Structures are given as C-alpha cells and as structure tokens.
Amino acid sequence: MSVNLSDRAHLALGVCYYPEHWPRDRWEAYARQMHDLGLTYVRIAEFAWSRIEPREGNFEWAWLDDAIETLAAEGLDVVLCTPTAAPPAWLARKHPDILAWNADGQQLDHGSRRHYDFSSPIYRSHSKRITQAIAERYGKHPAVVGWQTDNELSEHQSYSPTAQAAFREWLGERYPEVDALNAAWGAVFWSQEYGDFDEITLPNLTVEGPNPSHVLDFYRFASDQLVGFQEEQVAILRELSPGRWITHNFMRFQPDFDHYRAAECLDFVSWDNYPTGGVELSDLPDEEKARWARTGHPDLISVNHDLYRGLKGGRPFWIMEQQCGQINWATTNPLPASGAVALWTIQAWAHGADVVAYFRWRAATVAQELMHSGLLRHDETLDRGGEEIAALDLGEYPNEPIATPVVVLHDYESLWAYDIQPHNQRASYWGQFMLFYSALRALGVDVDIRHPDSDLSGYRVIVAPALQLMSDTRANHLSSYAPTAEMIFGPRTAYRTHTGRVHEDGQPGPLRELLGLSLLNVDGIPDGTHVSVGDHQATIWAESYRATAGTATHRYTDGPLSGQAAVIRNRSVTSVGAWSASLISHILETALEHAGIETRPLPGGVRITRRGGNIIWLNFNNEAVSINGGPRVSGVSAIATRDA
Ligand code: GAL
Numbered sequence: 001m002s003v004n005l006s007d008r009a010h011l012a013l014g015v016c017y018y019p020e021h022w023p024r025d026r027w028e029a030y031a032r033q034m035h036d037l038g039l040t041y042v043r044i045a046e047f048a049w050s051r052i053e054p055r056e057g058n059f060e061w062a063w064l065d066d067a068i069e070t071l072a073a074e075g076l077d078v079v080l081c082t083p084t085a086a087p088p089a090w091l092a093r094k095h096p097d098i099l100a101w102n103a104d105g106q107q108l109d110h111g112s113r114r115h116y117d118f119s120s121p122i123y124r125s126h127s128k129r130i131t132q133a134i135a136e137r138y139g140k141h142p143a144v145v146g147w148q149t150d151n152e153l154s155e156h157q158s159y160s161p162t163a164q165a166a167f168r169e170w171l172g173e174r175y176p177e178v179d180a181l182n183a184a185w186g187a188v189f190w191s192q193e194y195g196d197f198d199e200i201t202l203p204n205l206t207v208e209g210p211n212p213s214h215v216l217d218f219y220r221f222a223s224d225q226l227v228g229f230q231e232e233q234v235a236i237l238r239e240l241s242p243g244r245w246i247t248h249n250f251m252r253f254q255p256d257f258d259h260y261r262a263a264e265c266l267d268f269v270s271w272d273n274y275p276t277g278g279v280e281l282s283d284l285p286d287e288e289k290a291r292w293a294r295t296g297h298p299d300l301i302s303v304n305h306d307l308y309r310g311l312k313g314g315r316p317f318w319i320m321e322q323q324c325g326q327i328n329w330a331t332t333n334p335l336p337a338s339g340a341v342a343l344w345t346i347q348a349w350a351h352g353a354d355v356v357a358y359f360r361w362r363a364a365t366v367a368q369e370l371m372h373s374g375l376l377r378h379d380e381t382l383d384r385g386g387e388e389i390a391a392l393d394l395g396e397y398p399n400e401p402i403a404t405p406v407v408v409l410h411d412y413e414s415l416w417a418y419d420i421q422p423h424n425q426r427a428s429y430w431g432q433f434m435l436f437y438s439a440l441r442a443l444g445v446d447v448d449i450r451h452p453d454s455d456l457s458g459y460r461v462i463v464a465p466a467l468q469l470m471s472d473t474r475a476n477h478l479s480s481y482a483p484t485a486e487m488i489f490g491p492r493t494a495y496r497t498h499t500g501r502v503h504e505d506g507q508p509g510p511l512r513e514l515l516g517l518s519l520l521n522v523d524g525i526p527d528g529t530h531v532s533v534g535d536h537q538a539t540i541w542a543e544s545y546r547a548t549a550g551t552a553t554h555r556y557t558d559g560p561l562s563g564q565a566a567v568i569r570n571r572s573v574t575s576v577g578a579w580s581a582s583l584i585s586h587i588l589e590t591a592l593e594h595a596g597i598e599t600r601p602l603p604g605g606v607r608i609t610r611r612g613g614n615i616i617w618l619n620f621n622n623e624a625v626s627i628n629g630g631p632r633v634s635g636v637s638a639i640a641t642r643d644a
Contacts, residue, residue: 011349011397013389014041014079014357015375016321019067020051021364026380027067030361031074037375037382037390041357042071043320046081046151047113049130050088061137072143079320079357080144082134082233084127085151086113091126098123100158103204107160112368113151117158118225119166124232131233132240139241146245148320149233152272153262154254156226157218159204163225168197170221184499185213212420213500219416223257227264234265249320252278252304253430255419258412260451263311271308272321272359275301275344280330283431294337295636298607298620299438301344303449305351306437307410309402310449316399319348321359324385325373333371339636341385342392343618346638350609350616354399358385396640400612404446405460405597408437411452414468417496424524426540429466432490432579436465439585444600444608445592456481460595463488463588470494470503475510482514486591487573489515490584491543492522508575516550516570519543523561531559531578533566536586538578542566545577554583600629614640 015034019027034042044067045052053059068078092099092110100117101107108115116123138144175181178194187193192211194200203210203218230248237246245267250259252271263269275296279289282300292300308317322344326335345356362376363383370378375386382390410433418429440447440463450456452467453474462485464478475494481487493515494508503509507519522543523531530537533554544561545552550570556562556578566578567587572594576587592599602608605621608630617640619625619633626632633639 008040008354008399010399011345011353011394012040012355013038013345013392013394014043014355015039015361016043016357016359017361018047018364019044019070020048020063021366022362024066027070028073031070031076033376034071034076034361035074037386038392038394040077041079041145041355042076043079043081043148043357044068044071045083045134046148047083047086049083049086052083052134053088053130056090056094059133064138068138068141068143076143077145078141078143079146079148080134080138081148082127082131082150082237084116084130084233087116087123087126095120095122097160097162098126099160100155101160101163103157103159105159105205114155117160117162118156118222118229119158119160119163121162124229127229128232128236131236135237135240139237139244144241144244146247146267147237147241148270149230149237149246149248149266152249152251153226153230154251154256157222157256159202163222164202166225167202167218167221168200170224171200171217172197174217184501185211185217186501187211212417215420216413216416216500219256219420220413223261223412226257227261230262231265247318247320250308252300255412255415255430259311260412266312268315268317269308269311270318270320271304273301273304273319273344273348274321274323274327275340276323276334276336277327277330280332283428292620293332293334295340295620296344298347298605298618299434299441301347302351302441302607302609303434303437305348305353306408306447306449309352310410313450313454314352314402314448316352316354318355318357319353320357322348322356324358324375324389325383326371328369328372336385337622337636338384339388339634342388343620343636343638345389345392346397346616346640347618349397349399350611350614350618350638350640352402352611358389398612398614400614402446402611404448404610405458405595406440406445406592407448407450407456407459407462408433408440409452409462409464409467410449411467411469414466417468417500418466418492423522424540426527427524427579429468431540432492433465435579435581435584436463436488436490436588439581439588441607442585442602443589443592444602445597446609453477456485459485461486461488461591461597464493465490466492468492468495469498469500470496470509470511471498472510475514478511479514482572485572486595487514488587488591489573489575491541491577491579493575512548514570514573515568515575516548516573517545517565517568517575518548520546520564521561523559525579531561532557533578533580533583536578536580536583538566538580538583541579543577545575550575602627606633610643613643615643616640
C-alpha cells in the first residue's frame with residue numbers, strides 16, 4: 001500500500017474542528033492558535049452535509065475550500081470526513097425510506113444524527129454520491145493527508161421493511177435451503193419452522209424473547225450491512241484520493257458489529273476516548289464509580305487501546321476524539337481531575353497511539369452539545385485541558401512498537417451469543433472479559449488483544465476469557481498452540497456451535513480433548529450471595545467440571561456445586577469456571593510463572609506499560625504513589641522512563 005501511515009517520530013496531537021459553526025472572521029486566529037498549541041492534525045466536516053449540499057445536487061464548496069486553505073496556511077494537516085453520519089433534512093423528506101426503524105417498530109426521524117438505515121439502497125446510493133463529490137473535490141489537495149469514514153459507525157440495527165427484505169436475501173445466500181436454516185436455528189422449538197425465506201421476519205416484536213440463533217444471525221447480517229456501507233465509501237476514496245490513508249473512529253466497547261471485519265478495508269484504526277463517561281455508564285459498583293469519576297478507570301480505558309491496536313494486528317492507532325474537559329452525555333458529567341487530560345494522552349501513547357486528537361476545538365455555543373467542553377471555552381480562552389496539553393513535551397514520547405508475549409482473545413460473535421442469553425442478567429461478555437484483563441494489568445503485564453482465529457504464534461500465554469462459539473476449525477486452530485503456550489479458558493467456553501446451538505455431546509464440544517473436561521452444571525449466583533472456592537469468593541457465575549483427562553486443582557467448598565471442580569488443569573491448559581477476581585488472578589499468575597514471564601503486582605489505580613524502550617508508570621489515584629522498584633509518581637499523572 002502506498003500510503004504513508006505514520007511519518008511522525010513521536011506522539012503528535014490534533015483536534016476536531018467545525019469551521020461551519022464559527023464566524024468566518026475567526027478562522028485565521030483559530031488556525032494560528034492551533035499551530036501555536038503544537039497541534040498537527042485537524043479533523044473536519046463529518047457533520048457538514050447540509051452546508052456542502054444544501055439542496056440536492058447544489059454543491060457549495062467555497063466555504064470548505066476556504067476552511068481547508070486557512071488551516072493549510074498555518075501548516076496544519078487536514079483529516080477530511082465523509083459527512084454521512086448526518087444526512088440533511090431534504091434527503092429524509094424526499095426519501096423517508098432512508099430513515100431507520102427502532103426495535104419497537106417505529107420509524108425514527110431527522111433532528112439529531114445517525115438516523116439512516118444501512119440497508120436502504122437509496123441511502124447507500126446517496127452515501128456513494130456525496131463521498132464521490134467530496135473526494136473529487138479534495139482527494140488530491142496537498143493539505144488533505146487522510147480520511148475518516150462517517151463518524152462512530154453504530155446504531156445500525158434497523159427494523160425497517162427495507163432491512164427485513166435485505167435480511168431475507170442475506171439468509172438465502174447463507175443457507176442453501178430453508179430447512180438448513182430451520183436446523184441451524186432449532187426452529188422446531190415452539191413451531192417456529194419456516195417453509196420459505198419470505199416467512200421470516202426480523203427478531204423484534206415477538207411476544208416472548210426471540211430465538212437466540214435468529215438474533216445471532218440478525219447481528220451478523222446487520223454487521224455485514226455496516227461493513228458493506230463503509231467498504232463502498234473506502235473504494236471511492238481509494239480511487240479518487242491516491243496516497244492518502246483512510247481510518248474510522250470506533251467507540252469504546254461498542255459491541256454490535258464485527259470490528260475486525262470493519263477494520264479490514266482501513267489503513268489504521270482510530271477510536272474515541274471519553275474516560276469519565278466510560279466510568280459513569282459502566283457496571284462498576286457505586287463506590288468504584290465515585291472513586292474513578294474524575295479520572296476514568298485505567299483498565300476501562302486501556303482495554304480499548306489494546307483492543308483497537310489489535311484490530312489490525314498491532315498496528316499503531318489514533319485517538320480521533322479525546323475528552324479534554326467535561327462531556328455532556330453521561331449521568332452527572334463531572335469535570336476531570338487536574339492532570340487527567342495529560343494522563344489520558346500519555347496513556348494512549350503508552351498503549352500504541354501515534355496521534356491523539358481532542359474533541360473539540362471551541363466549546364459549542366449552540367444545540368445539543370453546548371454543555372460539552374472544548375480546548376477553548378465558549379469565550380475563546382484556553383480551557384484547563386488546553387493548558388495541560390500545551391505543557392506536554394511531545395519529544396519525550398517516541399512512536400516505537402509494542403511487543404508482549406501475552407495475548408487475550410476476543411471475538412464479537414461470542415460476545416453476541418453471550419449477551420443475547422446472559423442467563424444471569426448481571427453477567428456480560430465484557431464483564432467476564434474484564435475479570436481476566438484487569439487481573440493481568442494489575443500484575444503489571446502488557447497485553448495484546450487478538451481474534452481467536454488469527455495467527456497466535458509467538459505468544460507464550462494465551463488467555464481466552466469468554467469464547468462462547470466453538471467450531472471444529474477454531475478448536476483445531478487453538479489446540480495447535482498448546483505445545484508452546486500456557487492457555488487459560490474462562491467460564492462458558494465452547495458453550496455453543498457456530499449457529500448458537502449447544503454441542504450435541506455437551507460442552508466444551510470440540511475443545512474437550514484440549515481442556516480435558518466436561519461441563520457438569522452452571523449456576524447463576526443470586527444477588528447478594530456468593531459461593532466459595534476455598535478462600536476465593538465467586539459472584540454472578542459458577543460452573544463445575546468433570547475431569548476427563550485433566551486434574552481438578554480447585555473445588556467449590558460450599559453451595560450447590562460443593563465438592564465439584566472449579567478449575568481443571570490439563571497439561572499446559574487451565575480452565576476456570578468461577579467469576580472470582582482473586583481466583584482468576586491466582587490462576588493467571590501461576591500460568592505466567594510457568595511461562596517464565598515476570599509479574600509485578602501493582603497498587604490499585606497504578607498501571608505500567610512498555611512501548612519500545614520506555615516503561616510508562618501511570619497513576620490514576622489522587623495521591624502520589626511510590627511504585628515498588630519504580631519511581632514515585634504524583635497523583636493523576638504519568639512518567640516515562642527508559643528501560644534499563
Ligand atoms: C462522540 C461523537 C462526537 C461528539 C462527542 C461528544 O461520541 O463522535 O461527535 O458527539 O461524542 O462527547
């Protein structure tokens with residue numbers, strides 16, 4: 001590929017900017033201030049369709065030409081967006097069919113954003129048309145260095161008649177006969193069997209919960225629609241904007257589509273980091289939410305860094321939108337702690353970001369986001385976040401590669417299967433994933449995140465927290481690493497086949513030989529109670545095993561599973577069935593020791609990570625901390641030291 005992805009030797013900064021929100025006579029001053037603040041990249045136009053094309057076919061380019069030239073005059077690099085996240089009113093009125101329908105069967109309307117239906121052929125043709133127009137105009141502009149497609153692709157599961165027709169077609173391509181679909185979904189249950197693809201509807205508006213295999217295929221379909229939508233834009237940009245890179249800004253923990261597939265056509269991945277909102281909307285207990293309200297939780301942030309670095313096999317990524325003050329869309333929207341904006345910036349770099357761009361330049365004086373901060377206040381003075389980034393010495397943060405022998409496996413289809421039927425409503429895929437991820441980070445270990453079907457050679461510890469879907473092919477692939485790696489599997493591993501049925505020989509189906517066990521019982525643990533595995537307490541979920549080849553190393557000591565195995569070890573493979581942070585930490589520590597990987601147990605709120613020749617010490621606590629064998633780090637700050 002002939003695009004230059006990262007020509008910066010060290011961390012570079014950028015900003016999200018909306019020239020169309022501001023009087024023309026402020027543009028020069030803003031561009032100069034951006035330059036003086038040390039910014040390199042400016043992202044524009046993702047919501048500017050109504051200004052680019054106020055009436056169908058009437059393009060008004062003069063203002064955008066001018067905006068780009070004004071930025072270029074200060075030496076700023078422009079990241080241009082396709083403006084499809086906010087289709088204009090005229091399009092919705094002319095073609096109501098482009099509007100998405102929610103799961104209650106109601107059509108949504110114009111008035112915010114993301115109101116379009118990915119399955120609408122009319123919207124798809126307008127998306128290609130506007131992409132073509134903007135790429136023809138600016139694809140070879142010297143100041144335009146790269147592209148962002150749309151904005152935060154999401155909310156793509158439309159329940160419209162158009163989506164229903166497309167779903168039937170998608171099913172027809174996937175299943176040779178409708179009886180194959182009936183078998184895959186187990187449609188004999190409650191007389192759901194179909195005689196023809198035209199009898200199938202979308203899995204909403206059912207009286208009781210829909211068939212989980214039906215929902216799983218709907219998720220796959222909706223994910224494919226989103227991927228196809230983006231690929232159409234990328235194909236046009238590739239043709240009309242040679243030598244420029246293309247990225248997309250994903251969201252934290254966004255569960256609903258296969259990000260690995262969506263990232264395939266991109267040069268690199270970006271994501272949008274809003275740490276305080278992440279805490280407020282998380283499953284953390286209330287006292288933990290209060291503790292991390294102004295800094296964000298270190299692991300809830302870094303897991304997204306590691307995930308997005310892994311989408312393209314470890315390639316550096318960007319933060320396209322970094323919170324730089326208070327946000328407006330969470331519960332209480334607190335002001336971040338002093339130092340937090342700088343800390344988040346260094347943390348992102350430490351986990352592999354080459355560029356951090358802030359949302360947004362000046363705080364909006366109008367509309368939905370006028371309570372949201374920017375680098376500048378409403379009155380144009382530099383706000384607290386702006387002051388923090390002005391003080392950063394970017395030369396201290398070289399863009400070097402990240403390497404670690406520990407990998408955690410993640411698969412969106414397993415996520416869907418898990419969360420479609422969590423069994424205990426407190427259980428969730430990400431909740432279970434985080435038990436393992438946080439334990440590794442608290443042990444001071446760096447972590448890659450990869451798809452289970454990817455090449456895992458070179459990893460000495462492979463952790464699979466929640467791989468619920470297991471085909472023979474996947475089982476064979478994973479088994480091939482057992483001779484060279486320590487492997488750890490979490491609860492509900494291999495619970496189902498690819499179509500969401502249970503394996504006819506029970507769990508873990510095709511992984512039985514590798515794990516050396518069969519599943520006996522599962523237990524959704526009632527709120528306010530726990531079961532014990534010796535000194536370890538499990539909440540939310542417990543499952544027990546019969547050893548078929550392995551050995552039980554831990555057993556339940558009370559509750560209905562008392563006496564049965566909670567952990568089975570089979571050669572280099574350990575399976576753990578209980579939601580217990582302390583037990584999981586103990587299992588991981590033992591596996592790391594077997595693999596000869598050094599651990600460094602860290603105090604709460606303190607994390608370390610390594611990038612190239614640097615060790616980065618991050619302290620999310622308000623108080624200073626002296627790290628065992630490391631430096632003293634002030635409250636809410638980070639230090640990078642060269643590795644000895
Ligand atoms: C992001 C979005 C931005 C803005 C921001 C506010 O999710 O991409 O357009 O809305 O949130 O925090």
